[in-house]
Amino acid sequence: MKIATWNVNSLAVRLPQVLDWLAANPVDALCLQELKLSDDKFPLAALAAAGYESAVFGQKTYNGVAILSRAPARNIVKNIVGFTDEQSRVIAVTLDTPKGDLRLVNGYFVNGQAPGTDKFDYKMKWLDGLRNWLREELAAQPNLVLVGDFNITSDDRDTYDAEGLRETIHHTTEEREHLKALLSLGLHDAFRLFEQPEKSYSWWDYREFAFRRNRGLRIDYILVSDALKSSVTSCVIDKAPRKNERPSDHVPVWAEFNLL
DNA sequence: ATGACGGTGTGGCACCGA
Numbered sequence: 695m696k697i698a699t700w701n702v703n704s705l706a707v708r709l710p711q712v713l714d715w716l717a718a719n720p721v722d723a724l725c726l727q728e729l730k731l732s733d734d735k736f737p738l739a740a741l742a743a744a745g746y747e748s749a750v751f752g753q754k755t756y757n758g759v760a761i762l763s764r765a766p767a768r769n770i771v772k773n774i775v776g777f778t779d780e781q782s783r784v785i786a787v788t789l790d791t792p793k794g795d796l797r798l799v800n801g802y803f804v805n806g807q808a809p810g811t812d813k814f815d816y817k818m819k820w821l822d823g824l825r826n827w828l829r830e831e832l833a834a835q836p837n838l839v840l841v842g843d844f845n846i847t848s849d850d851r852d853t854y855d856a857e858g859l860r861e862t863i864h865h866t867t868e869e870r871e872h873l874k875a876l877l878s879l880g881l882h883d884a885f886r887l888f889e890q891p892e893k894s895y896s897w898w899d900y901r902e903f904a905f906r907r908n909r910g911l912r913i914d915y916i917l918v919s920d921a922l923k924s925s926v927t928s929c930v931i932d933k934a935p936r937k938n939e940r941p942s943d944h945v946p947v948w949a950e951f952n953l954l
Numbered sequence: 955a956t957g958a959c960g961g962t963g964t965g966g967c968a969c970c971g972a
Contacts (some may be wrong), residue, residue, distance in 0.1 A: 703960080703961065703971085704962080706962095707960090707961075728961090728971085730961070730962070754962070755961090755962050755970090756962080756970075756971090761962095804971090805969090805970085805972060807970090807972090838970075843972095845972070854955055863972070864972060867959080897972070899958085899971095899972070900958085900959035900960055901958040901959045901960090902957095902958060902959090904959095911972070913972080940960085943959085943960080943972080
Protein backbone atom coordinates (compact mmCIF):
# COMPACT_ATOMS: atom_id res chain seq x y z
CA MET A 695 0.00 0.00 0.00
CA LYS A 696 1.30 3.43 -0.95
CA ILE A 697 0.29 6.69 0.71
CA ALA A 698 1.38 10.09 -0.62
CA THR A 699 1.12 13.71 0.45
CA TRP A 700 1.38 16.82 -1.71
CA ASN A 701 0.79 20.49 -1.05
CA VAL A 702 -0.44 21.54 -4.49
CA ASN A 703 -0.79 25.30 -3.82
CA SER A 704 -4.12 25.62 -5.70
CA LEU A 705 -5.78 22.51 -7.04
CA ALA A 706 -7.47 24.58 -9.74
CA VAL A 707 -4.07 25.33 -11.24
CA ARG A 708 -2.44 22.01 -10.44
CA LEU A 709 -5.19 19.50 -11.33
CA PRO A 710 -3.56 18.45 -14.63
CA GLN A 711 -0.29 17.84 -12.78
CA VAL A 712 -2.06 15.83 -10.09
CA LEU A 713 -3.72 13.67 -12.74
CA ASP A 714 -0.41 13.18 -14.53
CA TRP A 715 1.30 12.30 -11.28
CA LEU A 716 -1.38 9.78 -10.31
CA ALA A 717 -1.17 8.16 -13.72
CA ALA A 718 2.57 7.68 -13.22
CA ASN A 719 2.29 6.95 -9.49
CA PRO A 720 -0.93 5.03 -8.86
CA VAL A 721 -0.79 5.32 -5.07
CA ASP A 722 -3.61 3.97 -2.91
CA ALA A 723 -4.15 7.33 -1.22
CA LEU A 724 -3.04 10.87 -2.02
CA CYS A 725 -3.41 13.58 0.61
CA LEU A 726 -3.59 17.12 -0.75
CA GLN A 727 -3.13 20.45 0.99
CA GLU A 728 -3.72 24.07 -0.02
CA LEU A 729 -6.57 23.31 -2.37
CA LYS A 730 -7.50 27.00 -2.27
CA LEU A 731 -11.02 26.23 -3.43
CA SER A 732 -14.44 25.64 -1.91
CA ASP A 733 -16.04 22.19 -1.93
CA ASP A 734 -18.33 23.08 -4.83
CA LYS A 735 -15.28 23.80 -7.02
CA PHE A 736 -13.55 20.52 -6.21
CA PRO A 737 -12.90 18.40 -9.35
CA LEU A 738 -14.66 15.28 -8.06
CA ALA A 739 -15.53 13.94 -11.50
CA ALA A 740 -12.07 14.29 -13.02
CA LEU A 741 -10.54 12.44 -10.07
CA ALA A 742 -13.25 9.78 -10.13
CA ALA A 743 -12.48 9.21 -13.80
CA ALA A 744 -8.86 8.67 -12.74
CA GLY A 745 -10.03 6.04 -10.25
CA TYR A 746 -10.09 8.02 -7.02
CA GLU A 747 -12.75 8.84 -4.48
CA SER A 748 -12.32 12.15 -2.69
CA ALA A 749 -12.96 13.21 0.88
CA VAL A 750 -12.86 17.00 0.73
CA PHE A 751 -12.65 19.83 3.24
CA GLY A 752 -12.29 22.95 1.15
CA GLN A 753 -12.22 26.68 1.76
CA LYS A 754 -12.33 29.64 -0.55
CA THR A 755 -8.94 31.25 -1.35
CA TYR A 756 -6.86 29.70 1.43
CA ASN A 757 -6.13 26.31 2.99
CA GLY A 758 -8.31 23.32 2.08
CA VAL A 759 -7.38 19.63 2.32
CA ALA A 760 -8.53 16.42 0.69
CA ILE A 761 -7.81 12.71 0.74
CA LEU A 762 -8.05 10.84 -2.56
CA SER A 763 -8.29 7.07 -2.27
CA ARG A 764 -8.78 4.15 -4.63
CA ALA A 765 -10.95 2.39 -2.05
CA PRO A 766 -13.84 3.99 -0.16
CA ALA A 767 -12.95 6.12 2.84
CA ARG A 768 -14.97 5.77 6.05
CA ASN A 769 -15.42 7.85 9.21
CA ILE A 770 -14.51 11.15 7.59
CA VAL A 771 -13.65 13.82 10.17
CA LYS A 772 -12.94 17.45 9.30
CA ASN A 773 -10.66 19.60 11.46
CA ILE A 774 -9.27 18.82 14.89
CA VAL A 775 -11.86 17.43 17.26
CA GLY A 776 -11.94 19.60 20.38
CA PHE A 777 -10.22 22.56 18.72
CA THR A 778 -12.29 25.33 17.18
CA ASP A 779 -10.71 26.40 13.90
CA GLU A 780 -12.14 28.69 11.25
CA GLN A 781 -9.63 27.41 8.72
CA SER A 782 -9.90 24.12 6.80
CA ARG A 783 -6.66 22.39 7.70
CA VAL A 784 -7.32 18.78 8.65
CA ILE A 785 -9.22 15.84 7.25
CA ALA A 786 -9.08 12.25 8.51
CA VAL A 787 -10.41 9.03 7.02
CA THR A 788 -10.33 5.32 7.76
CA LEU A 789 -9.16 2.94 5.03
CA ASP A 790 -9.38 -0.84 4.82
CA THR A 791 -6.14 -2.81 4.62
CA PRO A 792 -5.44 -6.55 4.74
CA LYS A 793 -4.23 -5.92 8.31
CA GLY A 794 -7.38 -4.11 9.34
CA ASP A 795 -8.35 -0.46 9.57
CA LEU A 796 -5.85 2.31 9.02
CA ARG A 797 -6.57 5.85 10.19
CA LEU A 798 -5.12 8.43 7.81
CA VAL A 799 -4.87 12.03 9.03
CA ASN A 800 -3.98 14.79 6.57
CA GLY A 801 -2.95 18.20 7.87
CA TYR A 802 -2.03 21.58 6.47
CA PHE A 803 -0.20 22.89 9.52
CA VAL A 804 -0.24 26.59 10.30
CA ASN A 805 2.59 28.58 8.74
CA GLY A 806 3.06 30.95 11.66
CA GLN A 807 4.74 33.87 9.83
CA ALA A 808 7.27 34.76 12.54
CA PRO A 809 7.86 34.18 16.24
CA GLY A 810 6.05 36.76 18.35
CA THR A 811 3.16 37.28 15.94
CA ASP A 812 -0.51 36.36 16.42
CA LYS A 813 -0.10 33.80 13.64
CA PHE A 814 2.74 32.14 15.54
CA ASP A 815 0.55 31.97 18.67
CA TYR A 816 -2.18 30.37 16.57
CA LYS A 817 0.36 27.84 15.28
CA MET A 818 1.35 26.85 18.82
CA LYS A 819 -2.26 26.50 19.98
CA TRP A 820 -3.15 24.57 16.83
CA LEU A 821 -0.28 22.16 17.48
CA ASP A 822 -1.49 21.68 21.06
CA GLY A 823 -4.97 20.93 19.79
CA LEU A 824 -3.69 18.50 17.17
CA ARG A 825 -1.56 16.62 19.69
CA ASN A 826 -4.37 16.30 22.23
CA TRP A 827 -6.72 14.98 19.57
CA LEU A 828 -4.18 12.56 18.08
CA ARG A 829 -3.51 11.07 21.51
CA GLU A 830 -7.14 9.97 21.52
CA GLU A 831 -7.09 8.87 17.88
CA LEU A 832 -4.04 6.69 18.48
CA ALA A 833 -5.67 5.08 21.49
CA ALA A 834 -8.74 4.28 19.39
CA GLN A 835 -6.83 3.18 16.28
CA PRO A 836 -3.16 2.18 16.72
CA ASN A 837 -2.69 1.89 12.93
CA LEU A 838 -2.38 5.60 12.23
CA VAL A 839 -0.56 7.67 9.62
CA LEU A 840 -0.24 11.45 9.96
CA VAL A 841 0.82 13.22 6.78
CA GLY A 842 0.91 16.70 5.43
CA ASP A 843 2.65 20.02 5.20
CA PHE A 844 3.95 20.44 8.75
CA ASN A 845 5.60 23.81 8.18
CA ILE A 846 8.36 22.80 10.62
CA THR A 847 11.89 21.58 9.94
CA SER A 848 12.50 18.75 12.40
CA ASP A 849 16.25 19.37 12.64
CA ASP A 850 19.19 20.98 10.88
CA ARG A 851 19.26 18.32 8.18
CA ASP A 852 15.92 19.60 6.93
CA THR A 853 17.09 23.08 5.92
CA TYR A 854 19.49 24.54 3.39
CA ASP A 855 20.82 27.07 5.90
CA ALA A 856 20.67 25.85 9.49
CA GLU A 857 22.88 28.64 10.82
CA GLY A 858 21.44 31.54 8.87
CA LEU A 859 17.85 30.56 9.58
CA ARG A 860 18.26 29.57 13.21
CA GLU A 861 15.20 30.48 15.32
CA THR A 862 13.38 31.90 12.30
CA ILE A 863 9.97 30.57 11.26
CA HIS A 864 9.95 26.80 10.57
CA HIS A 865 13.25 26.57 12.47
CA THR A 866 12.44 27.70 16.00
CA THR A 867 13.12 25.55 19.04
CA GLU A 868 9.49 26.00 20.04
CA GLU A 869 8.19 24.55 16.77
CA ARG A 870 10.66 21.67 16.90
CA GLU A 871 9.64 20.87 20.47
CA HIS A 872 6.04 20.69 19.31
CA LEU A 873 7.01 18.25 16.57
CA LYS A 874 8.97 16.17 19.09
CA ALA A 875 5.94 16.12 21.37
CA LEU A 876 3.85 14.82 18.48
CA LEU A 877 6.41 12.09 17.82
CA SER A 878 6.38 11.25 21.52
CA LEU A 879 2.79 10.10 21.14
CA GLY A 880 4.28 7.11 19.31
CA LEU A 881 4.88 8.38 15.78
CA HIS A 882 7.91 8.04 13.52
CA ASP A 883 9.16 10.12 10.60
CA ALA A 884 8.99 7.52 7.81
CA PHE A 885 11.59 9.38 5.73
CA ARG A 886 14.24 8.99 8.44
CA LEU A 887 13.59 5.27 8.84
CA PHE A 888 15.74 4.86 5.74
CA GLU A 889 19.05 6.11 4.48
CA GLN A 890 18.39 9.24 2.43
CA PRO A 891 20.41 11.56 0.22
CA GLU A 892 21.85 14.58 2.00
CA LYS A 893 20.05 17.87 1.42
CA SER A 894 16.69 16.22 0.77
CA TYR A 895 13.95 18.83 0.72
CA SER A 896 10.24 18.94 -0.13
CA TRP A 897 9.75 22.68 -0.65
CA TRP A 898 11.69 25.38 -2.50
CA ASP A 899 10.85 29.08 -2.78
CA TYR A 900 9.67 30.23 -6.19
CA ARG A 901 12.18 33.09 -6.04
CA GLU A 902 15.90 33.32 -6.63
CA PHE A 903 16.17 30.02 -8.51
CA ALA A 904 15.84 28.25 -5.16
CA PHE A 905 15.06 24.85 -6.70
CA ARG A 906 17.94 25.00 -9.14
CA ARG A 907 20.27 25.91 -6.25
CA ASN A 908 18.58 23.35 -3.95
CA ARG A 909 17.89 25.99 -1.34
CA GLY A 910 14.92 24.22 0.20
CA LEU A 911 13.30 22.88 3.33
CA ARG A 912 11.94 19.47 4.25
CA ILE A 913 8.60 20.32 5.82
CA ASP A 914 6.30 17.68 4.32
CA TYR A 915 6.21 14.50 6.35
CA ILE A 916 4.69 11.08 6.65
CA LEU A 917 4.55 10.00 10.29
CA VAL A 918 3.67 6.40 11.09
CA SER A 919 2.50 4.97 14.40
CA ASP A 920 4.42 2.41 16.47
CA ALA A 921 2.09 -0.32 15.22
CA LEU A 922 2.87 0.46 11.57
CA LYS A 923 6.57 1.27 11.85
CA SER A 924 7.83 -2.19 10.92
CA SER A 925 5.49 -2.28 7.90
CA VAL A 926 7.07 0.71 6.16
CA THR A 927 9.30 -0.45 3.31
CA SER A 928 10.29 2.90 1.77
CA CYS A 929 9.74 6.65 1.88
CA VAL A 930 10.63 8.88 -1.03
CA ILE A 931 10.47 12.54 -1.99
CA ASP A 932 9.58 12.86 -5.68
CA LYS A 933 11.25 16.02 -6.94
CA ALA A 934 10.15 15.52 -10.53
CA PRO A 935 6.96 17.66 -10.41
CA ARG A 936 9.00 20.68 -9.32
CA LYS A 937 10.38 20.71 -12.88
CA ASN A 938 6.90 21.01 -14.39
CA GLU A 939 5.59 24.18 -15.99
CA ARG A 940 3.83 26.19 -13.27
CA PRO A 941 4.89 23.83 -10.48
CA SER A 942 3.73 23.82 -6.90
CA ASP A 943 6.47 25.00 -4.56
CA HIS A 944 6.07 21.65 -2.73
CA VAL A 945 6.64 18.17 -4.18
CA PRO A 946 4.99 14.84 -3.33
CA VAL A 947 6.30 12.55 -0.63
CA TRP A 948 5.17 8.92 -0.53
CA ALA A 949 5.66 5.89 1.65
CA GLU A 950 5.06 2.23 0.91
CA PHE A 951 3.66 -0.18 3.50
CA ASN A 952 3.73 -3.95 3.50
CA LEU A 953 0.37 -4.77 5.08
CA LEU A 954 -0.05 -8.32 3.79
C1' DA B 955 17.80 45.92 3.67
C1' DT B 956 14.35 44.84 0.58
C1' DG B 957 12.13 41.94 -2.39
C1' DA B 958 12.48 38.51 -5.35
C1' DC B 959 7.59 34.39 -7.21
C1' DG B 960 3.16 32.69 -7.52
C1' DG B 961 -1.72 32.14 -6.01
C1' DT B 962 -6.31 34.44 -4.99
C1' DG B 963 -9.67 38.12 -5.07
C1' DT B 964 -12.94 42.02 -7.42
C1' DG B 965 -8.91 44.42 -8.77
C1' DG B 966 -5.48 47.85 -11.03
C1' DC B 967 -3.04 46.44 -5.89
C1' DA B 968 -3.20 43.84 -1.19
C1' DC B 969 -2.66 39.75 1.26
C1' DC B 970 -0.58 35.33 2.03
C1' DG B 971 2.70 31.69 1.78
C1' DA B 972 7.56 29.57 3.75
